[in-house]
Amino acid sequence: MTDEATTTFERSLRGRLIRSTDADYDTARALYNGMIDKRPRLIARCVDAADVITAVNFAGEQELLLAIRGGGHNGPGLGSCDDGLVIDLSMMKSVRVDPESRTVRVDAGCTSGDVDHATHAFGLAVPFGIVSTTGVAGLTLGGGTGYLTRKYGLTIDNLLEADVVLADGRFVTASRNQHDDLFWALRGGGGNFGVVTSFLFQAHPVKMVYAGPVFWEATDANAVMRAYRDFLPTAPEELGAFLGLKAVPSMDPFPREHWGKRACAVISSYNGSAEDGENAMAPLLNAVPPPIFNWMSAIPFTAMQSLFDGFFPKGLQWYWKGDFVKALPDEAIDTHIAQAAKAPSELSLMHLYPIDGAVRRTAKDATAWSARDATWSMVIAGIDADPSRADALKTWGRAYWKAVHPFNLDGAYVNFMMDDEADGRLQATYGDNYARLALVKAKYDPTNLFRVNQNIEPMAT
Numbered sequence: 038m039t040d041e042a043t044t045t046f047e048r049s050l051r052g053r054l055i056r057s058t059d060a061d062y063d064t065a066r067a068l069y070n071g072m073i074d075k076r077p078r079l080i081a082r083c084v085d086a087a088d089v090i091t092a093v094n095f096a097g098e099q100e101l102l103l104a105i106r107g108g109g110h111n112g113p114g115l116g117s118c119d120d121g122l123v124i125d126l127s128m129m130k131s132v133r134v135d136p137e138s139r140t141v142r143v144d145a146g147c148t149s150g151d152v153d154h155a156t157h158a159f160g161l162a163v164p165f166g167i168v169s170t171t172g173v174a175g176l177t178l179g180g181g182t183g184y185l186t187r188k189y190g191l192t193i194d195n196l197l198e199a200d201v202v203l204a205d206g207r208f209v210t211a212s213r214n215q216h217d218d219l220f221w222a223l224r225g226g227g228g229n230f231g232v233v234t235s236f237l238f239q240a241h242p243v244k245m246v247y248a249g250p251v252f253w254e255a256t257d258a259n260a261v262m263r264a265y266r267d268f269l270p271t272a273p274e275e276l277g278a279f280l281g282l283k284a285v286p287s288m289d290p291f292p293r294e295h296w297g298k299r300a301c302a303v304i305s306s307y308n309g310s311a312e313d314g315e316n317a318m319a320p321l322l323n324a325v326p327p328p329i330f331n332w333m334s335a336i337p338f339t340a341m342q343s344l345f346d347g348f349f350p351k352g353l354q355w356y357w358k359g360d361f362v363k364a365l366p367d368e369a370i371d372t373h374i375a376q377a378a379k380a381p382s383e384l385s386l387m388h389l390y391p392i393d394g395a396v397r398r399t400a401k402d403a404t405a406w407s408a409r410d411a412t413w414s415m416v417i418a419g420i421d422a423d424p425s426r427a428d429a430l431k432t433w434g435r436a437y438w439k440a441v442h443p444f445n446l447d448g449a450y451v452n453f454m455m456d457d458e459a460d461g462r463l464q465a466t467y468g469d470n471y472a473r474l475a476l477v478k479a480k481y482d483p484t485n486l487f488r489v490n491q492n493i494e495p496m497a498t
């Protein structure tokens with residue numbers, strides 16, 4: 038790659054090209070996960086689809102490794118790469134809500150908080166995840182689970198259309214009516230098929246919710262996990278409720294006598310009135326010992342969506358392991374509790390996110406995301422601010438996963454995987470959809486230009 042080629046590339050962008058010699062290079066390359074330290078050769082801060090086309094063509098011509106960065110939240114840092122070109126979409130932030138059709142057009146650099154902010158004004162929301170700084174692009178392309186999932190499905194189940202720059206530089210719109218094979222693959226197949234520049238989502242009426250965390254002492258975890266397991270299938274779908282094995286944060290307003298102690302939590306959001314929400318939670322709360330605290334109350338949905346943001350600032354060390362979970366036998370619960378008790382840091386956690394309800398009403402082969410007969414998506418996350426704790430986080434996460442995996446399904450949510458999974462893990466994740474994904478990959482990206490991701494290799498034809 039000559040300096041001249043790079044300069045020509047730079048001049049053809051409306052956005053900025055950042056080089057390793059630029060003063061803000063380290064800031065620009067920093068990822069959400071402080072455990073990952075990648076040094077790209079160039080970062081193209083694209084501001085529109087034209088910039089993205091130019092950057093994809095440049096990477097192809099120069100045979101540069103290419104990474105696509107949405108929100109930069111990915112666990113193994115797949116929004117960046119060493120010694121290649123990063124297409125950084127973080128400047129592309131437009132959100133346009135159409136209150137008539139209840140749809141929202143979202144640029145690929147938006148976080149879920151950007152979209153929630155825009156839709157909330159219209160009393161609407163799209164199902165996204167539980168931390169508002171997460172990028173919409175990576176979350177959506179991997180599937181997307183959150184508080185609204187039981188009622189309205191995964192984020193991809195609410196995707197109507199995506200604008201995509203393909204490996205050969207062509208710009209296409211994928212939907213049920215156009216490039217339907219690409220649209221199928223984008224819904225769960227990650228960043229394998231092109232650079233999405235804009236998404237069109239279906240939104241739903243959501244404004245005030247009855248929501249918040251309920252925490253119990255670790256000694257009650259067994260009773261709470263069993264009760265939660267039995268309660269969930271009976272709970273109304275308006276209630277999104279995930280279970281966590283975590284610690285009570287050592288900060289106000291948490292009760293001081295519990296600071297830093299391991300605990301069990303159910304964190305819920307009921308889309309409806311406080312009275313209906315209380316009624317929805319009652320069967321669970323009546324079946325278990327009194328909690329340390331129950332902070333559920335009527336709050337704006339946007340407040341719930343950003344509830345965790347303050348606990349998880351950019352730059353912490355994260356090590357992720359995931360699985361899909363069909364059932365939680367008593368023995369699995371005992372194993373979870375024993376492993377969670379060994380957590381190497383206060384922030385380390387295990388979460389079980391429901392993927393029942395509306396998720397199951399879409400057929401397994403209707404989108405690339407195929408784990409629709411599971412009940413939860415499990416994540417074990419070793420988290421700490423101190424980089425010297427990285428090995429301890431990994432050791433704990435791997436041991437915990439190894440102990441509980443025999444109770445779980447073979448595959449895992451691609452957005453909860455690092456890049457050290459065993460061979461065959463992606464095939465297990467996509468099941469019968471894998472071969473079709475590899476064919477779509479061969480059609481749209483035959484040379485595997487888009488390979489910095491949970492990679493699906495093009496099927497040889």
Ligand SMILES: Cc1cc2nc3c(=O)[nH]c(=O)nc-3n(C[C@H](O)[C@H](O)[C@H](O)COP(=O)(O)OP(=O)(O)OC[C@H]3O[C@@H](n4cnc5c(N)ncnc54)[C@H](O)[C@@H]3O)c2cc1C
Nearest residue numbers: 107108109110111115116166167172174175176182228233
């Ligand atoms: C604190 C935290 C909380 C989370 N909570 C949830 C949750 O509640 N629910 C949930 O489902 N997930 C959750 N996740 C996981 C999250 O979905 C993934 O980390 C996801 O990869 C983040 O997307 P991003 O755009 O921020 O990531 P990036 O690192 O920018 O990109 C991730 C991947 O997506 C690809 N990609 C990004 N943008 C594009 C694009 N425009 N076109 C094509 N490919 C693209 C990249 O190539 C890369 O492979 C959470 C993550 C964190 C760190």
